[in-house]
Amino acid sequence: MSAHYVYRAFEENGTLLYVGETNNLVSRLKNHHHSTWWFPLTSKVVAKVYQDKALAVALETAAIKQESPRFNVKGRYSDTSKWTRQNFLDYYLAATNLPGHLTPARVKHLHNVSRRYKTTFGEDLPATVPYPPRDGERRRRGNFTADKFVDGSWLIYLDGDPSLYAPSASPDIEWISHWDVIEEAS
Structure with a gap:
């Protein structure tokens, strides 16, 4: 069995920023340093080692729920x-x-x-x-608008409330092609 770590990253004032679990603590902290925006706020990391991954994951989950780290x-x-x-x-x-x-x-x-x-x-x-960034294409049918995004997905929403929408599962939905084009792709 290999070691598994549950670690906590703290701000200088003691505020808990993040709780994580890993089997390679040094590599994971380097990853945070290079790929997360919050890591520069970290002044201290405390880690505990466990021999069982399932236990470490369970403790990480419990810590996130109980301790409410700012950025998990x-x-x-x-x-x-x-x-x-x-x-x-x-x-x-x-x-x-x-x-x-x-x-x-x-x-x-x-x-x-x-x-x-x-x-x-x-x-x-x-x-x-x-x-998300739109590729410029927008289509309309009745009370609905569909925006195509750079990743190829479509966002369909009800006019008047753009927060009521759902992303499409497929980047090329046949029935949207029959909607009226109101903006061409860039």
Whole structure:
């Protein structure tokens, strides 16, 4: 059995930034250093070693739920009922700064978080929920608009409420080709 680590990254003031699990702590911390936007805030990392991966993963999951690190996205969305305004803002900040391009699925998820914030606090989330980069093509049929994105997926939404949409599973949906073109691809 190989060693597995559960590690916690802390800010200088002691705020827990992130909890993770890995079997190669040095490599994982180097990865955070090169690929995460929050790692420069880290002043201390504390790790415990376990001989069992299943135990380490279970402890990581429990720590994320119980200790609410500021920038863990995984495991945080399951219960937002006790979130403070700061929890919502931290989640938004973490989710919008994840590596890779902003996919329609991630944007939809952020819109759901934004709606939950409005339901909880009676006001809009004080941050703009972005849309992924569009390739320029926009089509329309009745009350629906479809935008094509650079990754080839389509975002279909009801006019008047662009937060009510769902990304398509297929980049080439036959029936959208029959919609009226309102903007050509760039």
